[in-house]
Structure formats: C-alpha cells, structure tokens
Amino acid sequence: MTKPDHVSHEPCPVARATSLIGDRWSLLIVRDAFDGIRRFSDFQRNLGVARNILSDRLRRLVDAGILVPRAAAEGSAYQEYVLTDVGEDLFPVVLALRQWGERALYAPGEAHSELIETRTGNPVPLMRPRSADDSELTPHDTRVRKLA
C-alpha cells in the first residue's frame, strides 16, 4: 500500500506525487472528498467526468491508500469513498494550491469559491476577503463553509 504500481520510480518525491495525483482529475476528486463528497454519482455529477474515468481514478486513489471504500450506511449494497489518514495528509497540498490559485489566477474583482473544508479544527488562513458575487458558484461550492 505504500507505493502502488503506477507511481513512478523516480527519487524525487515531487515527481512521484505528480505521477500519481498530477492528472486531470485525481486532485479534484480529493478536493471533493475534503468537501464531504463520498458517493460515486456525486463525484461524477460534480466533476462532469466520464464514469469509466472516475471508476479508474477512484481505484487508483484506493490503491494508493488515499481513499478507502466502505459500505454505504445500513445495509446498502453500495460503497462510498472516504479519505484515509494518508488522504487527509493531502490537505496542505490542496490548501496551498488553492491559496496560490486565488492570488495568481483571478482578476482583481473576480469571484472564486471558498472551499474551506470543515475538517480538523485547524484555523485556515485566507488571503483576502471573498467577493460578494456568488452567482457563478457550482453546486460543489455552495455546500462549503464560507468564512467571510
């Protein structure tokens, strides 16, 4: 479980990490997992990813020990995917990427989703107050705790 097959053998940890979660979807799945999403169809609808791709990415994330499949509550035949401790350790990565994106990739007045995960009790520093306009936000974003 420490190092799944599809992870590169390079000695640099950054290179290995990007070989695993540096694709188009994996980190966004993790982001959604931090936001409380657990079900296959919720990931699918939220991301707009093809189902076969989602299936593959979930499997890879499970192989890597980032997510763990569990039976959905009380007698359900279906599964849900929750973050493991290793997966939770990705929080600084998602947070750092998010904070950088806010500062570097938005026009001065442009709105962006907050996506502050209700996770551990960690205080999460924000770089600046959010815009007043929420109209552009996706369903994903609206479920998220706002700080302002």
Place this chain on the structure above:
Amino acid sequence: MTKPDHVSHEPCPVARATSLIGDRWSLLIVRDAFDGIRRFSDFQRNLGVARNILSDRLRRLVDAGILVPRAAAEGSAYQEYVLTDVGEDLFPVVLALRQWGERALYAPGEAHSELIETRTGNPVPLMRPRSADDSELTPHDTRVRKLA
C-alpha cells in the same frame, strides 16, 4: 498577466491551478527553478523532456507570470528563466507535495532526494532523516543541499 488564456474558467481555484500546472512537466520545471536551474538546456537535460514540449511549457509559465525570461548574464544572446514573485509563491505547493510524497509514496527504508531549496531563509521542516544510499539520485538531486 493575471490569468492566461489556457487557464480554465472554473470558479474553484484548485481547478484553475491544476489546469495550469497540473500537467506532467510544469510543476517539475518549477521545482527545478527553485533548485536554481535557469537555462533551457539544463531544464531539458535534467527532466529528459522533449525540447518542443519544454519550449511550450516555459512559454506557458511565462504567460502565467510564474517565470520571467531574462537575458543571460553579460552580453549573452540567450535567455534564462527565473521565478517571479508569483512563482516563488508556489513554494508551499511544492513543499507540501514533497512532504506528502515522502510520507506516502516510499517504502520504509527507501531513499529519496531531499530537494530542499536554498531559497529564502525559511526553516524547512523535514519529516524524517534521509537514507544513506544516494546511488539512485539524479544529477538534479546531487546539486541540492542535504540536511542530514
């Protein structure tokens, strides 16, 4: 300069960031830049990336305001690529990814490169001491300051 063309228009900063630097090479170029690499051929040799791809990624990183091209020292006709302030702000991203990779993607005794950038005076916390075996390290890694 705030938001180059090829960055997605999604409201989530994580999604935008990955759309820009979430490909196979961009973040590794940034990693190398933190490690002091500035010249085209040095990036190319160190990464093993095709030259046309490197050319394209450098252009994208410049467009995004992460790198800035400067004339190489004293009368040289060639350029070098150095991190801007926006690029330097990616340090927490690279560091977080690196620390997570160390913990999650290596066998217990397996060696990994340290890649602690000699940058600002920031103290950089390490998760554990490095292994004694450096034989697997690439040229990139050997230029790097070791902490142990």
Place this chain on the structure above:
DNA sequence: CAGTATCCCTCAAGATACTG
C-alpha cells in the same frame, strides 16, 4: 546553445451501451 517546425504515436479521456 536555444529554440522552432513537422511528423508520428500512444494513451487519456469521452460517449455509449450494457449489467448486477
């Protein structure tokens, strides 16, 4: 040395149909 211009090819991703 530092790229650019082509050509080619593989694989990631999407669409769709099917199944327990």
Place this chain on the structure above:
DNA sequence: CAGTATCTTGAGGGATACTG
C-alpha cells in the same frame, strides 16, 4: 445506483531535422 466493457477521438508528448 454503481459501476464495467467497448469503441473512438484528440490532445499530449516524443523524435528528429532544421535554424539563428
């Protein structure tokens, strides 16, 4: 609902030749 199987496409990436 939660996937799997199959097919197809297109973009990302590699190799090579060429240029100032």
